[in-house]
Amino acid sequence: MTRxxxxxxxxxxxxxxxxxxxxxxxxxxxFFVGRWLDGKLGTAPWLMLAGLLVGIVGGMxxxxxxxxxxxxxxxxxAEEDRADEHDRH
Numbered sequence: 001m002t003r004x005x006x007x008x009x010x011x012x013x014x015x016x017x018x019x020x021x022x023x024x025x026x027x028x029x030x031f032f033v034g035r036w037l038d039g040k041l042g043t044a045p046w047l048m049l050a051g052l053l054v055g056i057v058g059g060m061x062x063x064x065x066x067x068x069x070x071x072x073x074x075x076x077x078a079e080e081d082r083a084d085e086h087d088r089h
Contacts, residue, residue: 015066
């Protein structure tokens with residue numbers, strides 16, 4: 001199950017599959033860091049909510065940057081494929 005370029009489906013779809021995991025991890029990690037700090041400083045629930053907000057915003061920024069980069073790469077590959085097909089004819 002390889003494409004013409006010699007990449008497997010896992011190599012092709014791997015970056016897309018990890019984007020959701022990265023987003024979820026950013027949210028969860030910052031949430032628990034905020035919660036831990038709330039326990040140490042007695043500021044519940046404010047640092048937990050701040051951590052949640054930072055995780056969501058930071059995760060979304062990372063997610064959108066990765067999506068745009070992957071979209072540009074896919075467009076570039078499609079243009080190369082069209083040029084190769086045009087050259088064959």
